[in-house]
Amino acid sequence: MATATGTRLFGAPEKRREDPRFITGRGQYVDDVKLPGMTHAAFVRSPHAHARLKRVDAAPARAVPGVVAVYTALDLKVGALPCGWMLPNIKVPPRPALASGKVRYVGEPVAVVVGETAYAAKDGAEAVRVEYEALPGVSDPRKAHDKGAPQLFDDIPQNQCFYWTIGDKTATEAAFKSAAKVVAQPLRNQRLIPNAIEPRACVASYAPGTGDLTLWVTSQNPHVHRLLMAAFILGIPETKMRVIAPDVGGGFGSKIFVYNEEVVAAWASKALARPVKWTAERRESFLNDAHGRDHVTEVEMAFDRGGKITGLRVKTHANLGAYLSTFAPLIPSYLYGPLLSGVYRIPAIFCEVWGMLTTTAPVDAYRGAGRPEATYLLERTMDRAADDLGVDPAELRRQNLILPFTSGTPYQTPVAFAYDSGNYEPALNRALELSGYAKARREQEEGRKRGRYIGIGVSTYIEACGPAPSAVAGSLGAGAGLWESGQVRVHPTGAVTVYTGSHSHGQGHETTFAQLVADQLGIPMAQVEIVHGDTAQIPFGMGTYGSRSACVGGSAILMSLDKVKAKGRKIAAHLLEANEQDLVFEGGKWSVKGSPGKAKTWGEVSLMAYLAHNLPQGMEPGLEATSFFDPPNFTFPFGAHVAVVEVDAETGQTKLLKYVAVDDVGRVINPMIVDGMVHGGIAQGVGQALWEHGVYSDDGQLLAATMMDYALPKADQLPSYETERTVTPSPVNPLGIKGAGETGTIAATPTVANAVIDALAPFGIAHIDMPLTPDKIWKAVTAARK
Template sequence: MGNYVGKSMKRVEDPRFIQGQGRYVANLKIYGMTHAAIKRSPYPHAKINSIDTAAAEALDGVIAVFTGKDLADSGVNPIPCGFTPPDIKLPPHHALAIDRVRHVGDGVAVVIAESAYIAYDALDLIEVDYEPLPAVVDAKAAAQPGAPQVHDEVPNNVSFTWAIGDEAAVNAALAACDHVVELDLINQRLIPNAMEPRAAAAQWDSAMEQMTVWTSSQNPHTIRLLLSAFTLGIPEHKLRVISPDVGGGFGSKIFHYAEEVIVPWAARKIGRPVKWVATRSESHMTDAHGRDHVTHCKLGMSQDGIFQALHIENYANMGAYLSLFAPMIPTALYHTLMAGLYKTPVIYGVTYGTMTNTTPVDAYRGAGRPEASYVLERLIDIASRDLNMDPIEMRRKNFIQPDEFPYQTPVALIYDSGNYDAVFDTAVEMADYSAMRAEQAAARAAGKLVGVGVSGCIEASGAGPSAAVVSLGAAIGLYESGAIRVHPTGKVTVLTGAHSHGQGHETSLAQIVGDELGIPISDIEVIHGDTERLPYGVGTYASRSMAVGGGALVMSAQKIRDKITRIAAHQLEAAVEDMVYDRTTGTVHVKGAPDKAKAFGEIAFAVTLANNLPAGMEPALEETSYFDPPNFTFPNSAHIAKVEVDKDSGEVTLLDYVAVDDVGNIINPLLVEGQIVGGVAQGVGQALWEHGAYDAEGQLLSGTFMDYAMPRADGFPQIRVGRTVTPSPSNPLGVKGAGEMGTIAGTVTVVNAVMDALAPLGVRHLDMPLTAEKIKAAIAAANGGSN
């Protein structure tokens, strides 16, 4: 046990955030800086006949106005897609639309002005002659004959078809099953809404021919690569990308956005720095949305509830363009999770990725895995009711057992470790499940609609083995870098390719390094988010920072310890194998002779003097490592929720929520609990409130917080968090991802609870969000149409 790992420690970054001293892109002030605003399409689909920018250009304080044609004429390339399964149809995605707009919010021109106010005034002076075209919104409707075509390059709007499993075998197994549950469901579109809106700024240094781009991003190195190799063509060694403090991402800040192309291009063009900060309305229109699936699914089982086969047919809405990782989400991160916690022997799944006149859809907290868990856990919930079996008992009957790991699922993945019964035992005990059921029975007898919902979810987190993800179609490897630089005074700079945008890495990674080297964390500074300061890094998403980024730092720490040990042995004239590195004190001593010792700081200074090092040793105490994990990690959960539905109004009240998660070893329980609680809130938000809604013509109806319902604290009881620990063999720390389990489980647990409340009325399924009106209508229908 070290001094730090496993302990709940408050975040070292918090004092600056809670005192308003965070440094976000919006805070950036550069001498001569100008401000950009983007003219956006009010139409979901229209031909651009002409754009008249003269009046805007004439406005006092406007420096320039540029259109999509200006960018294309100067050689700016379309924004690429970074996940391309075979036979994918790739429509071009221009940073500014050239001759056609394809969703509300599609950019058509950019104004650069002396102030943001002037820039926005000028937007109103740009005249765009649009010729409206018919639009398509729904993922499945887009693939039907006669649907409006979003791109000439994508016939029938189907960009790709991705399948896994043996469909004939699954159909045969289903035909032989005692019982098959069949369900149509919609996993509705969500709008991520990080607290900090996206922002980008850029400065061109003409003397050095060097571009610096600041962007509110989860992965600055990836953005540098894409700006260099694809969109702007600026040589990578002349391009610095900085993601300073970033106020949340939830996946939506992974992708290469149009403004990251427009802003540096314009900065170079006008020879002055440019900054753009999204308004909240722009965030709603242009941040990649999440989910949006239309799914038909079947689960077959024996009469005693043993799962035999699963069949999934899914339409995934890609929106108007293919965002960076969009095709990966409803395919490699979705169908591969359909085994869940269970030993279903045969599984088939197919996803059609369709183009529509809506904002592009991409990874959003959980990214494919919440959608997968939603399908599976809804099916099981209905099955348990059909077979009159307790939903937990049915799940337990089908669990993969602890001695069966590593477990090869029928959908490609090999699960690393787990003990699902233990997770459920803990949840059942914390929730006092039998008492909960007894209370429910009493409430029902009193005429109340009370429901108990359970779920057991799995996640593939800590992406991932590079070879595996690249073979699936990803255009980047998913290793991570971690460097440790020991200064002459023994202070330490830690450089990580992971990126913290709310996770607290400046604390958790310091805890890891502090324990690995035996030094106080007050001697450690964690640096992230700057391509010029760091070794090449991949970034933070898919709950990968501790598992992969932490692993790289463990490797570097090992190298540092080895070198310190060799120097100490040399100076103490002892054999290296006789040395002991004490990781609680940061000292190295000769075995059996604790006073024959060298402290960490002494060695650090000795390295600088370089006059008494082992022969041939380089005088440096700095190590860089790259960790490419052998497998994903597979966190898993048992969540239990209790709800009451108001019979008169249909309103749902969440009465109790127990979240038990096995995320492997834990670096900082406080931060993990925060991740779980926040994740559950986000998951419940989808179940009950959130909906990125379009009308049939393609207008965004939930364009502001007046109409997009975020979860709020008053909608929740105290979320009770518990855990079991099954270490992962996939990384040196034994950790599993903790960032997404809450979201994955929260949604389906609460939907299952509401459906349990309505079960006595014969209600089988309602699509999310479970609004009061929807529930009231179901109650009325069950009562023969009367209220």
């Protein structure tokens, strides 16, 4: 690792420091935790989408060899799983850790069996006898709204959990009245199942001697896990609970939330005074991990004669599943409606959302979370509009772009958000250029003559990242602040340990944060240790989601670095008998301006901070700082992506030929890592456009509940991608970072969907709902040919 003092690390593609353990099989994931006397939990889950629980007979399970205990809702003494985001007039149904009275989705945990081994626990779970009285189920959020639809909760009429609006209804209606052209499109954004390759897992270990509970859990935010579990569910002091999220194998949102299983394991560990481990079987991940998306939407877009957008009207039924997952209400409201302006000047927007309960697994944030849904409807509609208006889709976008604003004056949209900084046209131009857009259009024309159906898809996007200004979040219903903590502890040798409230589950924080710190202090990366994922070591933190780690978590670290540097400067000035103002800090040492020989290194100053033999009068010994960064605004990354596909019109099969991504994520600490995140995001976005679908039958049976049915993208279905960036620094954090974790997912879905529909233009096909599977394409082509 070439990290000699003085090397500019911010912006360098440093190889990752976490990799050696992963490539040698020495990572430590939750399922690798093994404790003396550890037991294993297996859950009995509902096979019904909706049923009354008549009787749970645990006796046969208790007789199974190796079974330690069986618990049902009657045994469990814990609170309901809380929801951490409230909306006006929201009706929050209680969500029990184990079902009680009724089950409301397939896979809902009904009982737990604890065994000496995972095999014995499973044997026990198979032996539990549950009597159900089946009730009708409903999986579609619009059908759930009908009078006479099956009711999940007696006190939530027509299953409407909330009704939420944003924007100016009157202005929007006026815009539509005076529109020269209105484009309308009903569309569905299908349900996705996150499928991080590491299944969720937990190990709960209660120490009867001290009353301390340690929970290893696959979490993106261990402090939030601890807070919600200790305060709301288990009712124990936060000080008696330690949550460790060690190496975590991907999250994509699904590991933000507090789930039934860790609650039950924690309680059972106390009841048994033995450690309890649970690791999801993949089938359980399908059934009980929070799903994503699942919107049914009507969009209308109004244009004037010149092709300028004058208004946007959106009506969405958002499927929340059977209960509210931890942040469920936030996703289809404030992470959705305020994004509807995209990168376009839209004078009037009005969006209505009905949050609906259905007999399906809870829905919450999945990579992008609300923003992909907003971007998809906007970008799909732009293509529809280009078609209707007879203009090139890239041109229609260009003529509606918000003009550049990079001086720190934000752009106010009509849907609450004020964008931090933006310069949208260069990204679009570059994406078109890289993809050979004009040439591709000519080839498309040529191909069509010979029965080849090539499609070119363009999409811009904007997202709101770096959540969030806490006061704003609070005013919108958040049950928490959304700042981040960063603690810097300097050791006497000058080596530094950084404790961050952010959590890495693939993002590479141990590398990027170390680059930031080494750069700031002018010390080698080897002298910097990044600690995350342990509530016993780290000040309260909010965790990782919403592309917030670098811009919010990194800024908190930077604040602490500024503090230790400021103190170090005082010590150096004292030792050098110079004025602070006369010192320059460069290459890891303070030197006196004009006499470079007179200098104190970072290490010397750190040592003196602890020796304390010769400190400025009144100064406390030690060198450490803790900071909490609360951003003044969200950040708004943006970009433009282009895809080229070929559709076999005979079979309906789509092949992705080319994918170009030009993103603007502000300043970048490690371009290699950012590129990697973009690649992965693209694959997930393509997955939604073409294959993935967490499909339920109308009455609530999950029909794609294994990896044999649910099509995750594989290596041979994807091309290599071309990625580039423009750089528009964000003014809302000192690092100028906008965030990069979700861009690919947000942009790729509409880009590829647009490309496929574009390929089918000769058939007069204007829209097909995702995923754009061969059978749907064939059906549309066949209908068009008749």
